[in-house]
Amino acid sequence: MHKLIYILLSCITLGLISCEQYIDITPTGKKTVDSTATYYDLIVLPNRCYYPSAFALLSDNTWAKESNIIGNEFISWDGINMTFNEAADRKELSDNNLYANCYSYILRSNIVISLIDESLGNPELKEVAKAEARIFRAWDHFILINTFAKAYNPATAATDGGVAIMDKYDLEVVPVKSTVAEVYDFIIRDIEEALPYLQENPSNVYHPSKAFGYALAAKVYLFHHDWEKAKNAAEESLKLKSDLIDYVALENNGGPLSDNTYAKGGNPEVLNYAYMGSYSDNPTYCYGMISPELVQLFGENDTRFTMFFRTTGNSPYYFDEGSGAALWNSSITYSKFQYMAVGMRTAEVYLILAEAKARLNDLDGAMQALCDLRVKRIKGEEAVPPQPSTKEEMVRLVVDERRKELLFGFNRFWDLKRLNTEPEYAKTQTRRFPLVSTEVPSQTYTLAPDSRLYVIPFPKDARTKNPNLTLNTDE
Structure with missing residues (x-):
C-alpha cells in the first residue's frame, strides 16, 4: 500500500x-x-x-542534415534509417x-x-x-x-x-x-x-472528450480494416467537433507571425494533447525537415507548405542548402501556432472519413470529406482536384493528403506499414543520398515494403527484464 x-x-x-x-x-x-x-x-x-527517433527517418516524408548521417550508418537510428541499412544491429540501440x-x-x-x-x-x-x-x-x-x-x-x-x-x-x-x-x-x-x-x-x-474517443475509434478501425465502423466513428466524432482552421485566410492575414490566434491551447482542431519529443513541440529541432519528394508533392499553392516551411535562409546547423528539402520555420513555434504533431486533430478525422468512404466505394462521399479539408489548406482551383474514377485511385489521393496534413510524429511511418500489407498500395521507398556533401559518394537506397526495418526492436533493457519479450523481427 x-x-x-x-x-x-x-x-x-x-x-x-x-x-x-x-x-x-x-x-x-x-x-x-x-x-x-x-x-x-x-x-x-x-x-x-x-519520441520518434527510432523510426522517424524510415518515412519518405522526412529528411536529415547530411553530416548527421555520414559515418553513422551503422551506429545510430538516424544513420541506419536514412540509409535503409538492414545490415546494422539495432538490438543495442535505445x-x-x-x-x-x-x-x-x-x-x-x-x-x-x-x-x-x-x-x-x-x-x-x-x-x-x-x-x-x-x-x-x-x-x-x-x-x-x-x-x-x-x-x-x-x-x-x-x-x-x-x-x-x-x-x-x-x-x-x-x-x-x-x-x-x-x-x-x-x-x-x-x-x-x-x-x-x-x-x-x-x-x-x-x-x-467523447469527440476524441470516437476519433481514436475511427483511427483504430481504419488500421483494423473495419471500414464501415471507421466511417461511422469518424462521423460521430465530427458531429461533436468539426472545427478546421482556414489556413488560406490565416495566410492572407499574415500567417502565424502576425496572427497567433492558434498558439498554445488555441488550436480548435486539437482533440488530444500529445507531443513529439518535447513539450515545446517545435518541429525545427525534432525531425522537422521534410524530404525533397514531399516538397514537390505540396506544390506552390498549399499553405501548409508556404506558411510553415523554408527552403532557404535556414540555419546551416540544422539544414543543407541546395538539397531540395525544406525545414519547419523555427519562428513559428508553440507560442505562435500549436501544430500538434502526435495528438489527433479534427483534420485527421476528415481524412479517416474520406479513406473509409473510398474503401467502401463511396467515391462522391470520399471526395466531399477530402475537399472539406483541402479548401481550408490550398489556394485557388487546386483545392478541388478531379475526382478519381476508381476506389484505388481515390484511396491514393487520400493517402497523399495524409502525407501533407499529418506531418512528423507517427502517422506517415504507420501509414507506410499498414499500406504495405496491401499490394495495390505498397510502396518501395527510394532515396538518393547525400545530395550536397562530397564527403562520400551519392547512392540510391531502397526500402522494400516487407523490410524488417519497419518493426522496431524492443529496447534492450525491456528484453533483459522480461524474457517473454522475444523480438518481432528476424534480428
Missing part, C-alpha cells in the same frame, strides 16, 4: 506541476489518496511526450524512452481503472474516470503495437507477434507478449467500453 501511495502521489504531483501554467485543476476542500477526485486527477498529464513512456502512461491508467471503485466519491465520476483511463490505455497500446510489431494484416495478425497487454495494476506481474490480433481486440474492447461514459465537454482539455 505504501508503494502505491508513493506512485500515486508522484504521478499526481508531476501532472499538476506540468499543468499549473495552463489550468488549475485542484478542487477546493480536502483530498486524500483514497478520494475519487484524486484518481480522476491522475488521468491529467499535460506533457505526454512520445528507442529514446518511447517504449518506457507508453508503459508508464499505461500504469497511470491502470491505477485508476483497478482501484478507483474502492475510493470515496461520486459513483458517476468513477465511471467517467475509468472510461477516460481506458481511452488513454487504448491510445498507448495502439502506439506500441504499431511501432514494435508488424502492421495489422487480417491474414497473419493471429500469429504475428505483438506487444504485452497491461490490463490491470499489478507491479509484480511479468507480462507475456500477445499477438497483433489480441492487442487490437483489447484496444477495441477498451474503446467500446469507454465511449458511452466519456463527456462531450470534460472539466479541462487534458481529459479525453
